[in-house]
Amino acid sequence: MSRRAAYALVDxxxxxxxxxxxxxxxxxxxxxxxxxxxxxxxxxxxxxxxxRHLSVMDVAGDTPAILCGMVGSRTGWVExxxxxxxxxxxxxxxxxxxxxxxxxPVHILPGLAQRGDAPDVMRGEETQLLGVVADGFDTxxxxxxxTHSKWVKLDGGAVVGxxxxxxxxxxxxxxxxxxxxxxxxxxxxxxxxxxxxxEGFARGFRHPAEATNALFQLRAGWLLxxxxxxxxxxxxxxxxxxxxxxxATTVYGTxxxxxxxxxxxxxxxxxxAFAAAGLSLARRFDxxxxxRHGLLAAAHRLHSDRSPT
Numbered sequence: 001m002s003r004r005a006a007y008a009l010v011d012x013x014x015x016x017x018x019x020x021x022x023x024x025x026x027x028x029x030x031x032x033x034x035x036x037x038x039x040x041x042x043x044x045x046x047x048x049x050x051x052r053h054l055s056v057m058d059v060a061g062d063t064p065a066i067l068c069g070m071v072g073s074r075t076g077w078v079e080x081x082x083x084x085x086x087x088x089x090x091x092x093x094x095x096x097x098x099x100x101x102x103x104x105p106v107h108i109l110p111g112l113a114q115r116g117d118a119p120d121v122m123r124g125e126e127t128q129l130l131g132v133v134a135d136g137f138d139t140x141x142x143x144x145x146x147t148h149s150k151w152v153k154l155d156g157g158a159v160v161g162x163x164x165x166x167x168x169x170x171x172x173x174x175x176x177x178x179x180x181x182x183x184x185x186x187x188x189x190x191x192x193x194x195x196x197x198x199e200g201f202a203r204g205f206r207h208p209a210e211a212t213n214a215l216f217q218l219r220a221g222w223l224l225x226x227x228x229x230x231x232x233x234x235x236x237x238x239x240x241x242x243x244x245x246x247x248a249t250t251v252y253g254t255x256x257x258x259x260x261x262x263x264x265x266x267x268x269x270x271x272x273a274f275a276a277a278g279l280s281l282a283r284r285f286d287x288x289x290x291x292r293h294g295l296l297a298a299a300h301r302l303h304s305d306r307s308p309t
Contacts, residue, residue, distance in 0.1 A: 005029050005059050007303070009295035010050070012071035013037045013124060017049070018291075021057045026296050030057040038070055046077035047102050064105035066299045068127040068291070072097065072108040082113035082121060086160040089130045089294075093301035107302055109295075112159055120164050124291070125150050127298070128261060131290030133157045134297045137283050140257035143248070144287070145241075145270045147172075151248040153256070163251050165244040171237060180215065180236065183222035187233035190265075192272030195228075200235035201276050204242020214239055241273050249277070259283040261290060 005021035012018075015037040021030040032053050041049055050065065072080030080097040096107040111123030125144055129152060132142060138157040144150040147168035153161045174180050190197070203214050218236055221227040258279060260270055263286050274281050 003027070003029055005057075005063050007296070007299040008054050008057075008059050008063055008065040009292055009299065010065055010067045010071075011069050011124065011127070011291050011295070012067055012076075013069045015039055017053065018288075019053055019057065020292055020295075021054070021059045021063075022292075022296060022299075024300075026293070028292075030059070032057050038073075038076055044077075046071065047099075050106070051103060062104055064107070064299070064303050065102075066096075066107050066109065066295050066302065068109040068295060069124040072111065073123060076108075078108060080108040080110040082111045082123075085112055085114050085162070086155075086158050087112060088158045089126065089133050090157060090297070090301070092126060092130055092294075093298040096298065096302060105303075107298075109298055112162070114162060118163070120162055122150060122162065122164070125152070126159070127294035128285075128287055128290040129154070129159065129294070130297055131293030131295075132259065132261060132285055134293050135285065135290070137257075137259050137285070140259060140282065141248075141252055142259045142261055143270065143274075144261045145266050146262075149244055151252060153252060161252075163248065165247055167240050167244045171240045174215065174236060174240075175233065179219055180232075183219050183227070184229050184233040184236060187229040190230075190234055190237055190269070192269055194230060194234040196231040196234035197238040197269075197272070198276055200238025200240075201242040201245075201273055202238075203235075204239040205245050205277055206242075208243050208246040211239065211243055237269070238273075241269065245273060245277050245279075249279075254279060257282040259285060261285040261287055263287040 003023050006024035007022050009020045017034045017036045019032045020028050071077050078099050092109050095110050099106040109127055112126045114120040139155055142152045149165045149167045151163050175184050218232050260281055
């Protein structure tokens with residue numbers, strides 16, 4: 001007889017849906033991924049989308065679901081209000097929003113907000129951080145690369161500050177919608193050892209004030225010297241990541257223990273960036289695993305009767 005899922009854990013973003021059916025001890029019994037984020041939900045039928053996916057995963061109709069991500073935004077299913085930092089990550093479950101008339105117990109975890117002179121928000125990343133803390137890293141600086149990279153300062157399991165850098169989005173905009181498009185068109189997939197990445201990173205990290213000049217030089221190098229698109233794309237990526245590291249180390253310094261939270265090729269790029277910046281990593285975490293571990297930790301707190309003894 002197959003094991004019955006104790007929880008459905010769901011990371012529901014703007015463009016993607018990921019769900020895991022888990023036993024109470026965290027064993028993954030089934031998994032489902034679909035390009036059915038908020039933008040793909042028709043007529044606000046979030047309950048219908050969730051039920052359909054969980055039914056395919058053979059999750060019983062009374063199994064509680066714990067959700068995180070943009071599903072809790074103002075344009076999502078039900079808004080889960082931001083918690084102001086500093087806040088303890090183990091308090092996320094206590095402040096979760098119960099979705100009414102969902103057909104099963106459904107809770108959405110809140111995001112985090114930094115108010116004051118350096119306003120910032122996150123939604124979804126806080127659950128990954130809960131997984132990081134559950135895995136033993138509760139004090140230090142966590143780098144979370146992506147479209148909007150986050151650098152987060154943890155102190156005793158609490159988020160005490162964070163900064164967002166639009167690295168990935170700016171790279172994509174410059175690569176596809178600026179005068180640099182022709183210079184990088186047809187570039188091969190980027191790797192840390194691609195010619196130009198280290199050079200671009202050093203320029204952005206050590207000379208951030210020259211960033212806009214360095215950007216135009218990418219076009220000039222293509223026009224005048226015939227620089228290969230792969231080299232120019234690597235220099236552009238390195239430059240943008242270097243600017244992020246320059247900003248983050250200006251804000252937070254380099255005295256904290258540091259961890260990298262990432263999955264896939266971007267994890268390799270950022271590992272190389274840490275080395276190029278002369279920064280040592282105390283820990284590396286897989287983002288996919290951490291969001292699941294964070295959701296599981298919240299599930300145990302919300303539904304203690306189902307937690308392992």
